[in-house]
Amino acid sequence: xxxxxxxxxxxxxxxxxxxxxxxxxxxxxxxxxxxxxxxxxxxxxxxxxxxxxxxxxxxxxxxxxxxxxxxxxxxxxxxxxxxxxxxxxxxxxxxxxxxxxxxxxxxxxxxxxxxxxxxxxxxxxxxxxxxxxxxxxxxxxxxxxxxxxxxxxxxxxxxxxxxxxxxxxxxxxxxxxxxxxxxxxxxxxxxxxxxxxxxxxxxxxxxxxxxxxxxxxxxxxxxxxxxxxxxxxxxxxxxxxxxxxxxxxxxxxxxxxxxxxxxxxxxxxxxxxxxxxxxxxxxxxxxxxx
Amino acid sequence: xxxxxxxxxxxxxxxxxxxxxxxxxxxxxxxxxxxxxxxxxxxxxxxxxxxxxxxxxxxxxxxxxxxxxxxxxxxxxxxxxxxxxxxxxxxxxxxxxxxxxxxxxxxxxxxxxxxxxxxxxxxxxxxxxxxxxxxxxxxxxxxxxxxxxxxxxxxxxxxxxxxxxxxxxxxxxxxxxxxxxxxxxxxxxxxxxxxxxxxxxxxxxxxxxxxxxxxxxxxxxxxxxxxxxxxxxxxxxxxxxxxxxxxxxxxxxxxxxx
Numbered sequence: 001x002x003x004x005x006x007x008x009x010x011x012x013x014x015x016x017x018x019x020x021x022x023x024x025x026x027x028x029x030x031x032x033x034x035x036x037x038x039x040x041x042x043x044x045x046x047x048x049x050x051x052x053x054x055x056x057x058x059x060x061x062x063x064x065x066x067x068x069x070x071x072x073x074x075x076x077x078x079x080x081x082x083x084x085x086x087x088x089x090x091x092x093x094x095x096x097x098x099x100x101x102x103x104x105x106x107x108x109x110x111x112x113x114x115x116x117x118x119x120x121x122x123x124x125x126x127x128x129x130x131x132x133x134x135x136x137x138x139x140x141x142x143x144x145x146x147x148x149x150x151x152x153x154x155x156x157x158x159x160x161x162x163x164x165x166x167x168x169x170x171x172x173x174x175x176x177x178x179x180x181x182x183x184x185x186x187x188x189x190x191x192x193x194x195x196x197x198x199x200x201x202x203x204x205x206x207x208x209x210x211x212x213x214x215x216x217x218x219x220x221x222x223x224x225x226x227x228x229x230x231x232x233x234x235x236x237x238x239x240x241x242x243x244x245x246x247x248x249x250x251x252x253x254x255x256x257x258x259x260x261x262x263x264x265x266x267x268x269x270x271x272x273x274x275x276x277x278x279x280x281x282x283x284x285x286x287x288x289x290x
Numbered sequence: 291x292x293x294x295x296x297x298x299x300x301x302x303x304x305x306x307x308x309x310x311x312x313x314x315x316x317x318x319x320x321x322x323x324x325x326x327x328x329x330x331x332x333x334x335x336x337x338x339x340x341x342x343x344x345x346x347x348x349x350x351x352x353x354x355x356x357x358x359x360x361x362x363x364x365x366x367x368x369x370x371x372x373x374x375x376x377x378x379x380x381x382x383x384x385x386x387x388x389x390x391x392x393x394x395x396x397x398x399x400x401x402x403x404x405x406x407x408x409x410x411x412x413x414x415x416x417x418x419x420x421x422x423x424x425x426x427x428x429x430x431x432x433x434x435x436x437x438x439x440x441x442x443x444x445x446x447x448x449x450x451x452x453x454x455x456x457x458x459x460x461x462x463x464x465x466x467x468x469x470x471x472x473x474x475x476x477x478x479x480x481x482x483x484x485x486x487x488x489x490x491x492x493x494x495x496x497x498x499x500x501x502x503x504x505x506x507x508x509x510x511x512x513x514x515x516x517x518x519x520x521x522x523x524x525x526x527x528x529x530x531x532x533x534x535x536x537x538x539x540x541x542x543x544x545x546x547x548x
Contacts, residue, residue, distance in 0.1 A: 032490075036526075037488035212425070215512060236489065239520040239521040239524050
């Protein structure tokens with residue numbers, strides 16, 4: 001085994017927002033992409049990928065409005081990947097809240113198959129009452145909800161019913177016992193609006209993923225929310241995840257703050273048992289860096 | 291290796307942390323870069339480029355690692371004289387912003403600028419975008435540079451040298467495969483907006499068009515300087531030794547302006 005320190009450092013690292021493809025996604029190279037995520041994750045030092053499959057990714061129904069059958073097939077594929085990679089992969093069960101009975105059934109099925117959270121896309125505005133039964137089930141199961149978010153929606157955009165930080169904050173305020181992961185503050189739109197929108201909603205936790213690497217974004221997130229409200233993640237661009245890790249090092253965070261962003265906030269949200277390799281590795285890392 | 295895509299000065303649409311030359315010099319040292327081509331960030335939104343260029347040269351003068359990439363807009367009176375003057379002042383490259391100046395892909399003035407830069411051996415730097423479309427201010431209406439602009443300028447003459455920054459994979463491929471091999475060699479690209487894993491777009495482009503077509507650009511102070519290095523570090527193992535081009539080498543053959 002190589003003793004090389006990973007590109008992202010040797011401390012535990014949870015990618016709280018990842019995706020895998022599958023054979024029904026309409027791409028001949030789906031396995032290559034999945035392998036690339038694991039390859040890059042290992043190079044960076046990702047301890048766990050917390051991932052979801054988004055239906056058929058547009059192949060047989062729209063990515064952000066997946067049909068019930070595509071949701072089911074995607075969740076099946078995701079569960080299989082997690083079963084095959086128990087040391088590296090955890091998963092969210094994806095649902096479309098427009099189909100309440102199906103969504104609740106998928107949540108129950110996902111829980112039985114080992115899911116640890118819920119993935120909501122952009123099938124319905126975040127503060128719509130149709131999301132309430134999903135949140136109630138998430139509260140019962142102890143599932144955090146990762147919600148796709150557009151940072152400051154100023155108009156409708158095609159192919160999504162977008163929600164922003166205000167919308168998700170409204171939902172989170174109705175369900176104070178549920179933890180909501182606000183997806184990708186670097187994923188498009190105005191992240192500064194999001195930080196202001198969720199500052200006073202303590203059960204909303206933005207993830208840092210997205211292709212956006214604006215200078216000032218990480219500093220503002222830390223100043224506004226603090227490390228205990230932030231989760232490191234990559235989504236579709238792992239190089240931006242690595243760049244953000246390195247930028248956080250330059251900012252000069254304390255070891256505790258870095259650990260929160262890298263994995264401990266995730267461990268608090270998903271439960272201490274979700275990431276056993278982090279606990280073991282974190283204890284070792286704390287000893288060697290003390 | 292130099293950074294071919296940096297600016298100093300404020301950005302009209304959001305606050306940037308410390309967009310000052312002294313900070314840039316420290317960042318370059320931290321990132322292991324030997325220097326940078328530096329533009330003046332307010333310039334694209336100003337009509338007369340002269341004050342922007344004056345401010346740029348004055349601001350970076352104390353810093354040997356920083357080389358000016360001033361603006362020459364070819365619809366401005368006496369632009370040829372401006373080009374000559376900034377070249378004599380040591381400009382490493384010339385920046386042009388066709389979208390902000392309302393110039394279409396086949397604008398003769400733009401073509402003349404590309405040819406004039408080529409004649410004196412100075413690369414012309416084109417910026418596809420400053421920000422992601424989804425976060426732009428409603429007042430920022432210039433739009434992304436088009437592939438048609440780049441193709442037209444690459445075809446303008448054999449001495450033309452273009453450095454195109456902030457292009458995505460689609461635009462880059464649309465240009466590259468729409469040019470002859472000779473024309474392709476006139477264009478270099480930074481990879482600041484090219485995705486790494488898991489899609490591995492950068493790896494794909496290294497394999498298909500060649501690593502040598504790429505130069506290093508960070509888009510400081512707009513974007514994290516760590517991003518291009520992270521992208522290179524995450525290349526599949528078989529590509530990690532493939533060398534990109536140092537933009538410094540693109541401006542070495544300099545003719546005296548006449």
